[in-house]
Amino acid sequence: MISIPSPCVGICRMDESTGLCLGCARTGEEIAIWRETGEAQRRRIWAALPARFERLGLTLARLPWTPSEILAFVAGKLRSREGSWAIGCYGGVAEFRAEAGEDCEIAVDGERVTARTDRGALRLRIGDAVRALALYETPGQQDLRAIFLVVARLRAGLPVASGLSALGADRAAILPQDRGQGLYDLGLRRTITRFCIRTDKAALVETLTPALGQSWPNYLPAVGAAILRESPVRVVESALGRAEVRTPIPPPGAASIPGPHTHLLPDLLAMGREMGPGFELPEAYAPGAIFYPSPPAND
Known part of the structure; x- marks a missing residue:
């Protein structure tokens, strides 16, 4: 059983007036x-x-779900195309969702659930260490803002690149045909997530190579225009998995397109926040993926 x-939820402090x-x-x-x-x-x-x-x-509560129930929730929401899933940090995030009428292939293999469309993909691994925390608008009500899939912070660390880095072939790519393409870590210096681009386009590789080792965002003047022009696949990872986004990168100031997309905003990244205002988590936990029942406000 x-x-x-x-x-x-990792906040262990008693209220003196209520006990x-x-x-x-x-x-x-x-x-x-x-x-x-x-x-x-x-x-x-x-x-x-x-x-x-x-x-x-x-307004923040743990949900009474076992890992298998969390996995079933993820797969169910993907199959019914409800809400959207985000991986990343404040200012550097990938969002995955399938639009109505869009083909979406979903597979569950043990602890792992994968969803894929022509425009993006999501893969999450729901192991025994994963917890589900719900954030509500109103205390005691069921007006859900988001569900966070979290792990203990000590388990959440990823390799941290100090600057733009070539990681070699992306052997973890969701599609086998992509696993020979080069993966480049943008070096955002976050411990719980990393934001990468993947490409096999010679012109973009030629532009990126001289900037390797330079710190974020100092290398952007040299490579930003080429990244915008070539619009490579963006790969954002956490301790729970990855999101891959194939949609075109919109020009500065333009709205995100419906469906999978990314945000990479230097001004917000400079604030050093893991989560956006109003979405803070207990220090004991790190976010691995976030489910939004409706698109986030900044879309």
């Missing part, structure tokens, strides 16, 4: 007995939490 997960945890809204006694208590009592505790969240003014 699969055990019901703990509601803990409730300001992270999970349990009492101290409920926290103390959680490991030994039965499934029926765990369900009763979970059922009591929404009213307590309203009382405490909390």
Whole structure:
């Protein structure tokens, strides 16, 4: 029998006036007995939490989903074309969604779910360490803003490039025919995500090569126009997987096109934020992917 997960979100601080945890809204006694208590009592505790969240003014909550239930949620939303999925950080993100009428191939293989259209692809691995946190508009209500798939921060680190770097052939590409193309890390210096481009176009490779090793965003004057012109595949990775975007890069100031797209905004990246304002997570967790029931406001 699969055990019901703990509601803990990594904020373990008690509210003196209510005696409730300001992270999970349990009492101290409920926290103390959680490991030994039965499934029926765990369900009763979970059922009591929404009213307590309203009382405490909390909008972030863990969902009582096992990894297999998280995997089923991801696959289900992809199949029904509901919402969109994002991987990245504030100012450097890839978003994947399939539009109505667009062919979308979806496969589930063990812990891994993959979705692919002609314009982009998403691959996520939902292992035992993955947690699902929901962010609501209103405390105690079900007006969902986003669902974060997270892992413990200690598990979330990726290789960090100090500048524009050639990573060699992209052996992890979702399509086998892409695995011989060159992958270039843009060197955003983020520990939880990396933003890359993939190309086999000689003209773009020739432009990128002299700029290798230069730090972000200092190399942009030398290579930015070529990247915009050639519009290579953008590959954004996290500890949970990757998103690949094939749509054209819009010119500066233009709106993103419907469907898969990326944002790479130096001014926002310079702020050093992992998440956008109002989307903060507990320090214990790092985001691996985000589900938005409707497109984010900056689209």
